[in-house]
Amino acid sequence: MKKPNAAQADSAQPAGDAMTRLDKLIFCVLIVSSVLSILFTNIIFAKKTADEVIVEVNGEEYGRYPLYEKNVKILDVKTEFGYNKIEILNGKVRVSDTNCPDRLEVKSGIIDSAGEMLVCLPNRVVVRISGEKDVDRVAY
Amino acid sequence: MRTDLPKTKKLTVFAMLLATGTVLNYLEAMIPVFNILPGAKLGIANVVTMLAMVWFGPFYALSLGILRSALVGLMSGAVTMLIYGGAGTVLSVGAMWMFLKLFKDKITMAGISMLGAFFFNVGQIAVAAAVIHNMQMFRYLPVLTLVSTVSGLLTGIVAKRISEKQMMGE
Known part of the structure; x- marks a missing residue:
């Protein structure tokens, strides 16, 4: 099935399934940087004391x-914007009911550590656990 | 890119690509696995956008992407989601075209696709952060990037194989 080069001249693409060095570089950079930033943010936010649940509606504190x-x-x-039912029990928070169409914040389940959040975009509701405001202390 | 094709042919192929993309987009929304991560998806419909880009150029790809998210938005009833997808589409098509021009024979569609997926996420999250006025949204970017790089690689390979087997107008 492999007909070399006759058709490929048109597409200006390197032939075959082989990836170029640039492809591999892009893959590695994206994977490594996202893994590192996940680890990094987890280390920062793990140190925070999580003791408050903050509910925001449309960017303002509710x-x-x-x-x-x-x-x-x-x-x-x-x-x-809509209706959300939030339940807090012994360090765990969840959204148990809502009237928004996708119900993603209900499906997201339970959050329990600092900086984690549940977001309902259609209703503009953010439920998050306190802790992220101390980022400056770590960043210096 | 083919510039010698008659306009009618371009238009019909574009319409076919749009239909295919809409159906693919609609079908992949039914895969329940990706509901765990809101906003994450396989992105298989991006194959069609990339084909439109290498066959007809960036403006066709851009209008294909925008029309596709508009159609899917209307079909699924989640019209607000159209804005998130739309911003992602504009950013990702722009980025894909830029990298395709810059590194013409040094990059394959696999690389283009991974970058497109990444910039789609950036656009998506930027709109979400603007809507809820919360920059914390960007903490979610690395998680999405991890998933989208792998899915972008797969869809990129699919697009590359199709574009090698099937040349427009031959």
Whole structure:
């Protein structure tokens, strides 16, 4: 099946399945840099004390709630953008119900460490655990 | 890129590519595995965009990408998602074309595709960060990049094989 070069002159692409050095370089750079930045952000955020749940709607703070609750705390966030039901129990947070179409923040499950967040884009709701504001202290 | 094709042929092939891309895009949205990571997808429809780029040039690829996300947005009912996909498409087609021009015979479609996938994620996350006014969104970029580099490599190889087997107008 391999007909060399007759058709390939047109596509200006190197022949065959072989990747060029630049291809391999791109692959390595993307993989290595993303792995490193995942590790890096995890190290930074792991040191933070996670003790507050911050709920934001449309970029503005809606409320702050203690992360460690003995009894389950249920927040009903009803705004002009939509409805989200947030549950906090003993260091764990989840969104248990919403009226937004994709329900991605419900499917995302439980968050429990500093800097983690649940995002509902259609309703412009962000639920996150405090900790990221201390980045400056680490960055110097 | 072919410039000697009659306009009618370009138009019909473009329409066929658009239809194929829309169906591929719609089908891959049904693969449930990718629901774990919001925004992550196989990107197999990008094969069609890349073919339009090497066959007809960047403007065809760009309009194909935008029309495709508009059609899929209307079909799936998630019209707001159109903005995220749209920003990603513009950025990724631009980047793919730039790298294709800069490194013409040093880069294959596999490399182009990985870069396209990366810039798609950047556009997607930039819009999301702008919508919720929260730069924290960019923490999600490396996670998406990890997945998209692998899927971009696979779709790039597919696009490369198709473009080698099937030359337009021959």
